[in-house]
Amino acid sequence: xxxxxxxxxxxxxxxxxxxxxxxxxxxxxxxxxxxxxxxxxxxxxxxxxxxxxxxxxxxxxxxxxxxxxxxxxxxxxxxxxxxxxxxxxxxxxxxxxxxxxxxxxxxxxxxxxxxxxxxxxxxxxxxxxxxxxxxxxxxxxxxxxxxxxxxxxxxxxxxxxxxxxxxxxxxxxxxxxxxxxxxxxxxxxxxxxxxxxxxxxxxxxxxxxxxxxxxxxxxxxxxxxxxxxxxxxxxxxxxxxxxxxxxxxxxxxxxxxxxxxxxxxxxxxxxxxxxxxxxxxxxxxxxxxxx
Amino acid sequence: xxxxxxxxxxxxxxxxxxxxxxxxxxxxxxxxxxxxxxxxxxxxxxxxxxxxxxxxxxxxxxxxxxxxxxxxxxxxxxxxxxxxxxxxxxxxxxxxxxxxxxxxxxxxxxxxxxxxxxxxxxxxxxxxxxxxxxxxxxxxxxxxxxxxxxxxxxxxx
Numbered sequence: 001x002x003x004x005x006x007x008x009x010x011x012x013x014x015x016x017x018x019x020x021x022x023x024x025x026x027x028x029x030x031x032x033x034x035x036x037x038x039x040x041x042x043x044x045x046x047x048x049x050x051x052x053x054x055x056x057x058x059x060x061x062x063x064x065x066x067x068x069x070x071x072x073x074x075x076x077x078x079x080x081x082x083x084x085x086x087x088x089x090x091x092x093x094x095x096x097x098x099x100x101x102x103x104x105x106x107x108x109x110x111x112x113x114x115x116x117x118x119x120x121x122x123x124x125x126x127x128x129x130x131x132x133x134x135x136x137x138x139x140x141x142x143x144x145x146x147x148x149x150x151x152x153x154x155x156x157x158x159x160x161x162x163x164x165x166x167x168x169x170x171x172x173x174x175x176x177x178x179x180x181x182x183x184x185x186x187x188x189x190x191x192x193x194x195x196x197x198x199x200x201x202x203x204x205x206x207x208x209x210x211x212x213x214x215x216x217x218x219x220x221x222x223x224x225x226x227x228x229x230x231x232x233x234x235x236x237x238x239x240x241x242x243x244x245x246x247x248x249x250x251x252x253x254x255x256x257x258x259x260x261x262x263x264x265x266x267x268x269x270x271x272x273x274x275x276x277x278x279x280x281x282x283x284x285x286x287x288x289x290x291x
Numbered sequence: 292x293x294x295x296x297x298x299x300x301x302x303x304x305x306x307x308x309x310x311x312x313x314x315x316x317x318x319x320x321x322x323x324x325x326x327x328x329x330x331x332x333x334x335x336x337x338x339x340x341x342x343x344x345x346x347x348x349x350x351x352x353x354x355x356x357x358x359x360x361x362x363x364x365x366x367x368x369x370x371x372x373x374x375x376x377x378x379x380x381x382x383x384x385x386x387x388x389x390x391x392x393x394x395x396x397x398x399x400x401x402x403x404x405x406x407x408x409x410x411x412x413x414x415x416x417x418x419x420x421x422x423x424x425x426x427x428x429x430x431x432x433x434x435x436x437x438x439x440x441x442x443x444x445x446x447x448x
Contacts, residue, residue: 002333005310005312005313005314005317006292006310008310008311008312009292009311009312010294010311010312010355010357011311011357012357012358012360033355035353036353036354036355036358037335037353040314040335040352040353040354040355041333041334041335041353043312044314044333044334044352045333045334053312053355055355055357055358057358058358081347101419104335104423105335105336105338105350105422105423105424106348106401106404106405106419106420106422106423107335107338107341107348107349107350107401107423108335108350108353108423110347110348110349111349111350111353111354194336194422194423
């Protein structure tokens, strides 16, 4: 059932400082709404619990992409279309572009923001595996100050994050060190466009002389939160990709991933299928590393 | 609680006093009687309610009206001029890209947006540009053909 819109209050503070003051004055009272691609769906289906909302969609302070020497900083209010149009991201962080292009339709990419996406904290979201593989960090602000943490520590569980009621995500920062790395992303869903993933893997690897020096793997829909596949990474680090060792390397990666993946059965897929697909995706990446 | 919201709709300055969370779609249809934008899914999946806000394609069922304050909005009613169909509309008509018509306003605006961004789209870009607009009649082929015709028409001008 649709909600009665008259029961909701929405205001649009003129700047970030005012938003932070309102959040600090009454932590937990207001929900933030950016592009609305999640909250408006909740409203339309009668599931939007917060009755008082603050719009941050218009805040230019949150909508930026800054390329600095060591990282690309993406403001929380940056839309997926903004990301897709950014040349520095396209050149250096191609997995970001791919994930952004999978995040709903063009109309939704024009509205949905990267900050909203990670705060919505769906384990199936498209961008989080990329942020995990790239070892991104998240900066949050409140009147108390600013803090930056590795993105891998941002999610606490299903739809739960470390964000405090008086805080707002300010930006996501992605290191610019992947020029020489092999990069991989693949999502498996019901159809190509607009599907929510059954399973997805994003990964980057630094390969020297047919040996995996470093590998980082992020996954969607394999756990109650976006999953950094630390066990698979540990199992693969230092492994050879030489022909005689490759099958052992793949077996080790698959086994470790199978152990750390905790997928569920739901309307989109089954746990068994998700685990098998994820292992296959990892294997596909490892085989690509040899070529 | 009501908010006063001002915007430009199809070139005309408009003002409404409505609850700030009222959907742009409902303001267009109920307050402005612009019923071209349709409600399909109400979840941002089908594109039947698509309009242009400051030139960007958006699903109007997902926009609280307060977020439209100060914007320029173009609906299907604003696409034709002086009673003459826009070339994109003409191509949908000519190629049989419209059947029941529910998805057509969104399709036309999505095409408009696509051709703004990609004046010479590949078939893949056309498919991606319209992936957020669902049609249950035509099977899409005629729609894609209409868009390709619109690309040619655009260059003929």
